[in-house]
Amino acid sequence: MQSVNVNMSKSRLEAFSDGVIAIIITIMVLELKIPEGHDLKALTPMWPVFASYVMSFVYVGIYWNNHHHMLHAVKSINGSVLWANMHLLFWLSMVPFVTNWMGESHFSEILPIALYGFVLLMNAIAYSILMILLVKHEGEQSILADAIGSDWKGKISVACYFSAIALAWMNTYLSLALYILVACIWFIPDRRIEKRLADEQHTR
Secondary structure (H helix, E strand, O other): HHHHHOOOOOOHHHHHHHHHHHHHHHHHOOOOOOOOOOHHHHHHHHHHHHHHHHHHHHHHHHHHHHHHHHHOOOOOHHHHHHHHHHHHHHHOHHHHHHHHHHHHOOOOOOOOOOHHHHHHHHHHHHHHHHHHHHHHHHHOOOOHHHHHOOOOOHOOOOOOOHHHHHOOOOHHHHHHHHHHHHHHHHOOOOOHHHHHHHHHHHHO
């Protein structure tokens, strides 16, 4: 019996993903509590919570940006991609929880820092699974497959997350430094897919 590869429109997946990510960001900002006072001193104790929010906002923004580019490079999706996308959204939805816990701990407690890294790690793995399934659906000669290449950023990110989780038991600020490093690596615009799409348009 031959396997059936069903091609589905990607529009609903994109719309649903955008909505979920928007809600995730909204939940994170709602976790920022109003200061008890009305001067700058009242804001001082809140800096770890705000710093956690900023870092997680950048991470969620990076995932939204790359998710948008990745789906723009494919023509259709299938059932496996739908479930892989839900898997990614599940781990993204955990970001507000670990963000708030880490911020409330003032970056001094091991478990919140390590769990934050674990959630980031699972997001990276979930994103890689989604990417692999999209390439499998589109084909090894597709625009996406060509643009991704060896995916060195993804491999470095996973290695950094594993290291950060382990380092949390030694020094939580070393873990934070690695989380920031990964964010910086991905914050620099990744033009692979845009360049590949532009090349494709020029050859037509």
